[in-house]
Each structure stands twice: as structure tokens, then as C-alpha cells.
Amino acid sequence: MNAMMIMAMVSTFSPLVPLLLYYRRSIENLEVRILRWLLLMAFVADLASMALAFSRGNTYPVTNLYILVQALLLLYIYKSALKFSQKLFYFFGLAYTLFFIVNMAFFQGYDTLNTYVRLTSSAIFIMMSLLYFTHLLRSLPEFFVYRIPMVWINIAVLVYFAGNLLVFVFNDKLIMTYTWIIHNILNITKNLLFTVAVWQAQRRIKSSSS
Amino acid sequence: MASTTQDQVVLLLTIGTLGILTLIGFIVFFFFLYQRKIFILQQEKRRKEQAFEREMVNAQLESQEKERAHIAAELHDSVGSMLWGAKVNAAFIERSTSFTGQTQESYRELTSILDQSIDSIRRISRELLPEAFHVAGLSQSVAKLCERFNAGNGANVIFKENQIQFWNEPEALQVYRIVQELLTNAIRHSEANTIEVALNWESKLLRLCVSDNGIGFDPEAKAYGVGWWSIRQRVDYLKAELQLGKPAAENGTLICITLAYRHD
16 A cells, blocks of 8 residues: 555545544534534545545546535535525525536536536635634634634635645646645645534533533 | 656645645734734723723712712702791791781691701702711611601511621712612512511621512513613622522512622
């Protein structure tokens, strides 16, 4: 097993670390509760991709579908954090889904990596992330903001999408190995930051109950 | 040639990604730093606003007391004296002239009105500035207040005190005003037939409790608006703790105020 393989394995199983933390206490925080579904979906999608890769099948249909699910779940997380209206959430969700279907049907197909959709989601979530920081600066909910789980989710989203921006742009077959190494490193980082978010949510429950 | 291009792209990708990640690092770092700064500034602003508000309330209460004392003195010394003068003159007229029939009746009515007016002036002055509050102190003044409420309001007002203490600081006067307001509220709104005022003196704390066996109390109700607002202002001024509840044995209202007291 070479280093890249090990990294791919670590990346695939990294969502299990925050997922395991959920079983310590039941979490009330809505954003962290939605995050559990995102982590579960990420794990399932990566596991399916890995199985397909071992059997020399095409992994892109699974990856593409995961991009859509990830975008919709993250949109729901930001809807809750930024207090979007339900209508705005439906509008963005439907527009994104429509764009995903049109791109798959007429432009990039289901069996190649849908880079347009990826780039769009990167742009959207980088903006959302910066919006959330501004929202925090306006609302000033508490002095130690690092205790807010959503802050860590937000940092994870910013690191993952902004870090992968060039990876999605230079998604050339010649440097595929290299881009996947960067992607995997960022994916592991993202899941570690999600772990901090779940841990902070647990700490809040502990401190409020004691 | 292809390898050179590939290497260049990889280099570009690495530098670009590292650059973006560094930028994110800075954004997050400055966010944490700036957020704390703003938070501290906001807290400071809020603290100053609260201090200003407290100062305003204190000034308002002090000027209210001064105004009350002034009105009480004016009523007692000026109107009261004039009424006494009128009464003395009326007595002189009675001695020098003999009244008969309707004139006698009118004269009696006149002296009765003068007596009632003198009593009213004395009562109002006493309520505005409790009779010799600084000499009598809180306990005696509250005891007298309860006696007065007991006399003519239909409800039985009981005063209890765990030990005799003398306290006549400006804060004590504010406690007296709170008792006055609570008793007035209880008489007006509670429909109670027994009201109890208790002063519990501990080493450095005073616990004042006013309870009744009436219909209970909704602090949000409009009927309590101004009176209740004034109680809260005084509680804030005294930096006291206010508790609302029901007496243990029956229905009604129990209001307790705990504050630190000091003698100079």
C-alpha cells in the first residue's frame, strides 16, 4: 500500500472521528445535528467510491451525487446559522439542483467530474462562510467565539472550499494524483475541524448541565 | 516538454493553494482578534450606558426626595400655619361674639373644616416626609406607617421585626418608600384582609418582606405600572434583590427585597 493509498483511506474514514463523538451526548444544536448527516453522507460516498475504484468502476457518478447532497446540506446549515428565510433556502436549493441537472444532462455528463458544479458550490460556500463571519461580528453572541460549534463548521467550510478552489480549476488528468493528494489533505483537515465543532457542542451541553 | 508544463502547473497549484490557505489563516486570526476587540468595546459602552442610567435614576430619586421635603415643609410651615391662624381667629370670634341658631351651626362647620384641613395637611406632610425619619429611623417609621394604614383602610396591617435596629441613611428612606408603595398597592389592588410587613435584620443584610392574603399579583398588569416601575427603580438604586412569590400558607402575594445595609 503506497502513501497515496494510505492517505485516501485516512480521508475516507476521517468522518468517523466526529461521527463517533455524537454518541457521547445527544446534541441540541441544529447546525451540528445537520452536520451528522453530512458526515454520514461523506463517509458513505467515499466508501462507495473506494469500492468502485477497487473494482475499476467509474467513481464520478457517486462523487457528483455527493457534491449535490453536500451542497444542499451545507445550505441548510447556513440557513439555520444565518437565519435565512425558508423561501430563500428553497430558491437557492432548487436553483442549484436545476443547475446540477442541466450541467449533467447537457454539458459534463454523469460519468465525468462535474467541475462547474464544484466550482459554483465553492464560490457559494466561500461567500456564505465570509457572510457568517460578518454576521458574528455584527451580532457578537459571546466573547469566546471559538466555543460556538458553527464557527468551527464555518472555518472547515472555508478551508475546504477555498483550498480546493485551484484543485477544481486545474482538474487535469495529467496532475490528477497530485490534485487528489491536496484534496485528501483538505478533506482530512475539514473533518478534523468538524470534530472540534462536535466537541464544542458536547462541551456546551456538559457545561450547561453541570 | 509536457513534463515541464506539468511541473509548472503543480508548482502553480501548490503555491496558489498555500497562498489561499495562508490568506484564510489570516482571515480567521484577524476575525478572532477583531471580534474580541469589538466585544470589549461593546461591553464597555453598555457598562457606561448602565452607569449613566443608574446615575440618572439616583439623581431622579434624590431630587424627588428633596422636592417632597420642600413641599412637606411648605405645607406644614406655610399652609398649616395659616390654617392654625384661621382657627385661632375663629376661636377669638367665638369668644367675643355670641352665636345663635344658623350662625352657630355655620361656625361649627367652619371650625370642623379647619380641623379637617389641619389634619389633612399634617397627614400629607407626614407622607411626603416621614415624621422625623432621620430621628426615628426605618423601623419606627415603618411601624408608624403600618399603624396609619391599619387605622383607616379596612385591612389588618401587621408589622414584624426580628430585632430592633436603627438605620436612617438615605438608602433607608428609599426602603421606606418601597414599603409605602407596596402597602398602597396591596390596599388598592389585592383585596386582602391581612397584610404583613416584616423586617429581618441579619449581620449585614436587611430582608424586607411584604405579604398579603389577597387575589395575587401580576407584575405585568397595567394597573401596577407606575408604582411597580418606581419600586424597581428604587430596588436598582439600592442594588437590592427583588423576589416575587406566594406566601407559603395561603394565596396572595409575597414580595421580598434583600439588600446590604450599612451605618456610618
